[in-house]
Amino acid sequence: MKHSLFASALAAAMLIAAPLADAALIHVSVNLSGSNEVPANPSLGTGVANLDLDTTAQTLTGHIVFSGLSANTTAAHIHCCLGSPFQTGVNVGVATVVPAFPNFPLGVTSGTDDFVLNLNSASAYNPAFVTLQGGLANAEAAFIAGLIAGETYLNIHTTTSPGGEIRGFVTAQAQAAGNVYPYWMKALPNFWVTGEIGGICVGAQDHVFALTRGFQTSGLASPEGVGGANITGVIGSINQSVAAPPVLEFNPNGNVVNSWGDPSKVPTGQPFAGQNAVLPNGLHGCSVDSQGNVWVAGTGDGVVQKYSHGGSFLMMIGTKFVCDNGQGGSIACTGTGGGNVGRLGTSQTLLNTPANVAVDPGDGSVYIADQGNHRVVVFSGSGTYLRQMGAGVGASAGQFSSAGGTNCVALPNNGMVYACDRGNDRINVFTKAGAFVTAIPVVPGTAALPTNGSASYIAFSPDSAQTFMYVADGSNERTWIMNHAIALTGANAILGSLGNGFGHDTGEFTVLDTIAVDSLGNAYTAETTGGRRLQQFPVTQH
Numbered sequence: 363m364k365h366s367l368f369a370s371a372l373a374a375a376m377l378i379a380a381p382l383a384d385a386a387l388i389h390v391s392v393n394l395s396g397s398n399e400v401p402a403n404p405s406l407g408t409g410v411a412n413l414d415l416d417t418t419a420q421t422l423t424g425h426i427v428f429s430g431l432s433a434n435t436t437a438a439h440i441h442c443c444l445g446s447p448f449q450t451g452v453n454v455g456v457a458t459v460v461p462a463f464p465n466f467p468l469g470v471t472s473g474t475d476d477f478v479l480n481l482n483s484a485s486a487y488n489p490a491f492v493t494l495q496g497g498l499a500n501a502e503a504a505f506i507a508g509l510i511a512g513e514t515y516l517n518i519h520t521t522t523s524p525g526g527e528i529r530g531f532v533t534a535q536a537q538a539a540g541n542v543y544p545y546w547m548k549a550l551p552n553f554w555v556t557g558e559i560g561g562i563c564v565g566a567q568d569h570v571f572a573l574t575r576g577f578q579t580s581g582l583a584s585p586e587g588v589g590g591a592n593i594t595g596v597i598g599s600i601n602q603s604v605a606a607p608p609v610l611e612f613n614p615n616g617n618v619v620n621s622w623g624d625p626s627k628v629p630t631g632q633p634f635a636g637q638n639a640v641l642p643n644g645l646h647g648c649s650v651d652s653q654g655n656v657w658v659a660g661t662g663d664g665v666v667q668k669y670s671h672g673g674s675f676l677m678m679i680g681t682k683f684v685c686d687n688g689q690g691g692s693i694a695c696t697g698t699g700g701g702n703v704g705r706l707g708t709s710q711t712l713l714n715t716p717a718n719v720a721v722d723p724g725d726g727s728v729y730i731a732d733q734g735n736h737r738v739v740v741f742s743g744s745g746t747y748l749r750q751m752g753a754g755v756g757a758s759a760g761q762f763s764s765a766g767g768t769n770c771v772a773l774p775n776n777g778m779v780y781a782c783d784r785g786n787d788r789i790n791v792f793t794k795a796g797a798f799v800t801a802i803p804v805v806p807g808t809a810a811l812p813t814n815g816s817a818s819y820i821a822f823s824p825d826s827a828q829t830f831m832y833v834a835d836g837s838n839e840r841t842w843i844m845n846h847a848i849a850l851t852g853a854n855a856i857l858g859s860l861g862n863g864f865g866h867d868t869g870e871f872t873v874l875d876t877i878a879v880d881s882l883g884n885a886y887t888a889e890t891t892g893g894r895r896l897q898q899f900p901v902t903q904h
Contacts, residue, residue: 388415388829390509392516394428394528399517400453407431407471407528411516415509417825420502422479422486422509424463426516429472433522436468437461438475440516440532442491442505447512447848448531456488457505457514471520481506510534510829511847534829534845534857542861542869546616546898554606557581559888559896561658561718561876565650565671568880569619570612572888572896573645573658576605577625579636583894608641609656609673614880616898622673634683634694640675642667643683643695647718647731647770647819647876659716659730664695666719666730679713679728679745686712686735704764706754707735710747718770718782718819722794731781733767738781738792751779751796757786760798766809770819770876774846775828784815789833791850802849804833804842805856813837821879822846832860832877832885839864839871841887841899860885860899868897 390413396405409428416423426438442457458479467473479486481502495501508514509532517529550556557576564570575581587603608623624640637643642660649657654671665680685695688705692712707714714734721728726743737752752768753760762768763785770782778799779792787809789802809815816835822828823846831846841860849855862869872892879885885899 388417388510388534388825388827389413390415390532390534392530392532394516394518394530396528398515398529398531399523399526400451403523403527405430405432405523405527407518409518409528409530411530411532413509413532415506417506417827420481422481424475424477424479426463426466426475426477428474428518428528431471431518431520431527433520433527434469434471435462435466435473435518435520436524437519438463438466438517439488440505440509440514442514443508444513444515447845447851447853448533449513453525455491455494457491457501457508458488459486460488461519506827507847508532510827510845512845541899543898543900544868546900547612547896548616548618550606550610550618553603555582555586555603556606556610556894556896557583557586558890558894559875560645560660560890561648562878562886562888562896563648563650563656564878564880564886565656566654568614568882568884570614570878570880570886570896571648571650571656572610572612573648574606574608574610575645575890577608577623578638578643578645579627581605608645609658609669620672622669637662637683642716644715647716649719649721651721651726652723657719657721657728659719661715661717661733662695663715664713666713666716666728677745679730679741680716681712684712685714688714688735704755705736706752707732707737707739708750709735713739715767717768720771720773722773727794729771729773729779731768731771733769736762736764736767738768738771738779740796749796751792751798752781752790753798759801760790760792762786762790763809763815766815769817772820772822774822774831775826780820782817782819784817785809787816789817789820789849800850800852802831802844803852803854805835805838808835808837811837816842818874819876821877821885824879824881824883830857831855832879834874834877834887836871836874839874841874841877841885860887866893 392411394409396403407430411426413424439458464477466475492501514532517526520527556574561573607621611620613619626639628634628639642663644660644662646661647659656669659666664685667678668676686707686709687693688707717733718731728741732739736755737750739750740748762783766785769784772780781790791799805816818836819834821832823830831844833842843858844855873890875890876888887897
């Protein structure tokens with residue numbers, strides 16, 4: 363029952379955090395039919411239920427429509443909890459108030475019901491369910507976890523079908539609208555163009571930070587940076603575009619409010635000429651910590667750097683231009699990385715093409731997706747090596763692929779560590795101590811096409827249970843929306859996607875690489891080679 367443990371942890375976290383958070387509405391739906399009963403029956407009855415779980419008010423609001431039953435209704439309620447998501451062939455006990463939801467019409471073959479259950483109150487539950495769970499608080503946590511995880515079903519009972527005439531699984535629906543808002547990012551000042559966008563992260567007040575690569579050697583592609591001399595004529599001005607600063611900060615309306623970063627390159631004639639002299643080469647991946655500091659990584663270098671919110675350099679992990687060779691020594695980092703192929707890095711001081719970074723808000727520990735070393739390595743907030751996770755190079759449990767390596771790392775609310783194993787089309791999950799827990803499949807078989815694989819980057823919905831997980835897939839050119847709890851079971855958890863596949867139009871992607879989600883649930887995507895842009899997918903339409 364590995365999943366139930368995860369689901370309970372998610373629900374408990376939601377119950378604790380919800381009173382302090384903005385309202386998070388999780389929509390769930392149910393399609394009712396006789397074929398879903400156990401055993402199935404030939405009833406021609408049908409029904410639909412739409413439910414909204416409010417994690418702040420701790421309420422479940424429902425609207426049910428049913429018709430065509432073969433006999434009069436005697437009961438209607440939600441059963442919980444199945445042993446696994448959408449488990450078939452079994453019946454479980456009644457969780458909600460018996461015999462029926464408030465105001466549900468009994469003694470009829472068709473009807474509607476609108477109800478509200480206060481999940482903090484014993485009146486919402488079947489007393490037997492509360493007893494079985496060991497009290498009201500546990501019952502509430504188990505019920506919410508079951509709703510989110512697909513471990514509940516709604517059942518309508520009749521006189522001729524006392525075990526239930528029509529029923530259906532309660533299924534959480536993705537909240538993001540899925541329609542791109544093409545006007546979010548406003549025109550950049552000073553004729554700036556971004557070039558490739560290697561990373562995106564969200565900080566306080568939902569300010570969005572983007573790592574641009576236009577300033578790098580060959581960072582702009584024609585017609586970027588082209589246009590000859592700046593001239594003024596009768597109808598206006600024609601100005602040559604220039605590379606934007608390395609880091610751009612946008613407010614929630616998409617306006618640039620700050621920019622920073624040293625764009626200098628190593629001079630000609632010196633070792634590593636043309637590479638970023640100060641910032642990580644091949645900027646890739648960023649994270650804003652609980653103090654507002656911005657951490658940046660780079661897949662063409664051996665360092666992760668920490669900057670203040672305004673761009674002042676604070677510290678660095680690793681050594682510029684020096685990469686771990688996976689054999690106890692070092693190699694020079696080139697513009698394409700250190701070349702540690704097929705070996706697990708173990709250095710306590712050196713990195714190899716780090717792709718991403720995440721900072722634990724609890725103790726300040728720094729988790730680095732050390733891509734070229736095929737591991738997640740953990741340092742203290744002051745830069746002291748603590749531990750690492752990853753069982754080597756390969757496709758077995760806890761390992762990372764040789765190609766693609768460890769492309770991202772994230773620290774969700776369940777206390778685990780998630781790391782993208784792009785070349786194996788999965789996300790490896792570890793405890794913070796480093797023990798392997800499970801692997802979440804994304805789109806198996808993608809890497810074998812061959813492509814880079816389907817697990818490029820991950821983010822989560824803002825509700826405290828993080829009901830939805832968003833996976834940027836730069837091979838299939840979509841951001842997959844997954845049921846987080848179901849994903850942890852290893853089952854197919856994809857509910858839908860953001861984006862329309864490969865292309866250059868709005869809502870399409872060309873080398874989708876990273877994703878971030880703000881406190882409202884708006885998703886932001888960044889594209890590197892080809893796409894070279896930011897897009898916003900809002901929760902609600904503008």
